[in-house]
Amino acid sequence: MLSLKFSEGVSKALAQPTGLANPAEVLAGKRPLPAGRGSALGALIATELNAARGTPHLYRAVLRTLHRPLSVLLTNLSSILVPLLASPAFLNPSAPTVSAPTPNATQSHALGIAKFAEELLIAFDQLELGTDNDPRGDGLKPVREGLVSLINKVTTPLVTGIRNELIPLIESLERPASQSAPRATPASKTSTIYHPSIMTLQTLVPIYARALARYTSSQVAQSALANLLISVLWKAMVALSHRSDMAPSPPPSPGQGKKRRGSPSTTPPATPPASRFMLKLPPSRPPSPPVVPVVATAAGDCKALLDLINQLPRPASDGPSRLAGAGEAVDAAFVGLKALSVFLEVLQTVKLDFKSTDAMANELLNLTEEIPTLIALPPLLRMYGTRDIPPVSEMSGLSEEEYRRGCLSGFGRAEECATVVGQRVLQRLNVSPEANDVVLRWLNLELELV
Numbered sequence: 001m002l003s004l005k006f007s008e009g010v011s012k013a014l015a016q017p018t019g020l021a022n023p024a025e026v027l028a029g030k031r032p033l034p035a036g037r038g039s040a041l042g043a044l045i046a047t048e049l050n051a052a053r054g055t056p057h058l059y060r061a062v063l064r065t066l067h068r069p070l071s072v073l074l075t076n077l078s079s080i081l082v083p084l085l086a087s088p089a090f091l092n093p094s095a096p097t098v099s100a101p102t103p104n105a106t107q108s109h110a111l112g113i114a115k116f117a118e119e120l121l122i123a124f125d126q127l128e129l130g131t132d133n134d135p136r137g138d139g140l141k142p143v144r145e146g147l148v149s150l151i152n153k154v155t156t157p158l159v160t161g162i163r164n165e166l167i168p169l170i171e172s173l174e175r176p177a178s179q180s181a182p183r184a185t186p187a188s189k190t191s192t193i194y195h196p197s198i199m200t201l202q203t204l205v206p207i208y209a210r211a212l213a214r215y216t217s218s219q220v221a222q223s224a225l226a227n228l229l230i231s232v233l234w235k236a237m238v239a240l241s242h243r244s245d246m247a248p249s250p251p252p253s254p255g256q257g258k259k260r261r262g263s264p265s266t267t268p269p270a271t272p273p274a275s276r277f278m279l280k281l282p283p284s285r286p287p288s289p290p291v292v293p294v295v296a297t298a299a300g301d302c303k304a305l306l307d308l309i310n311q312l313p314r315p316a317s318d319g320p321s322r323l324a325g326a327g328e329a330v331d332a333a334f335v336g337l338k339a340l341s342v343f344l345e346v347l348q349t350v351k352l353d354f355k356s357t358d359a360m361a362n363e364l365l366n367l368t369e370e371i372p373t374l375i376a377l378p379p380l381l382r383m384y385g386t387r388d389i390p391p392v393s394e395m396s397g398l399s400e401e402e403y404r405r406g407c408l409s410g411f412g413r414a415e416e417c418a419t420v421v422g423q424r425v426l427q428r429l430n431v432s433p434e435a436n437d438v439v440l441r442w443l444n445l446e447l448e449l450v
Helices: 002-014 037-052 056-086 105-127 141-174 196-215 219-241 298-309 321-350 357-367 373-384 400-407 411-429 437-449
Strands: none
Touching: 002 037, 002 056, 037 056, 037 105, 056 105, 056 141, 105 141, 105 219, 141 196, 141 219, 141 298, 196 219, 196 298, 219 298, 219 321, 219 373, 298 321, 321 357, 321 373, 321 411, 357 437, 373 411, 373 437, 400 411, 411 437
């Protein structure tokens, strides 16, 4: 009787929903599984297990009764999902766009299955089902693993699609934007012209944020979200730290562009202008001066990018222990990009301070406390090194491509290479120690902490 009840619950969970359908979600005449189906099945399982919890023999009997219906459920879900994942429409488009911000029908059906598995997994977590490797346990670990696999098969490609769209935009921040700013007009509302990639991201990030919130609502998908965020933040730090901004052209002087007074005419006009005989009243308010747009520096783009990435969802750092590490790593990456934003901004003014070498090096050390050594080094060399200093890659004995692939592939790899690269840079800077005294002192202090 109980087995039949569970089988009916599974059949009801997979049945086609009734009511009005969204035409954009209909695929081959079928609609995606609506939210709540997995929760309803989980509630049915919880009701039966909680009722038998006081009787160990009955409780184990209920667990054994669950095996077949849940195995059938997994088989049915997999048979529905496989053709969806194989369809070209599943990754077309691979990421949401301005013209197509919501999932297509194929993606909606796949996400419906992932949501079903997520809801059922929540019930498994609450009932502590499928967590024991002991074969004498509840025997539901294969079911749990199957549900996790369903979620990953759907969410990982979709999250990767967004990542693949973000990374090229982030990497292009290394190339300074054109310094030609639009002509100033009294109606201008902004005085800062950001990098074209930032302007593109201002449109795309809100769309991506909504999509990622849907894709990664399950704890299972949090690791994919963490990988995306860490990759984006790292690529941003590499790009902006290696960008050398050109000095922006000064704004035109207030008097420039005014029409010069012509020489007085020797022949007076035949008829004086009427305005000479009218009473001139003072204007109600003086005209607003035109706003002169300024092209954003690397520091300005870094701050704008940080504000944009903060709109994306991030994994919780206080969740289960298996996920807390991912959340903490993401938090540390955000701290690093924020510190880089401050560092780049301060570099524009700290060179003007007439301080001793030790004082400046210590101040720079405090500013770079949360920034990887190999990220902080290029801006410092541009600001305080001599003009003949080659790139860090050349001082390391590597080509730029080899250096980036071998030493700047991620936070961990950069930390591993910091000492070796730092020592080689020190050797090169010691050729002209007086000219490079600030960088030398900072790098010596930095390597003591690595």
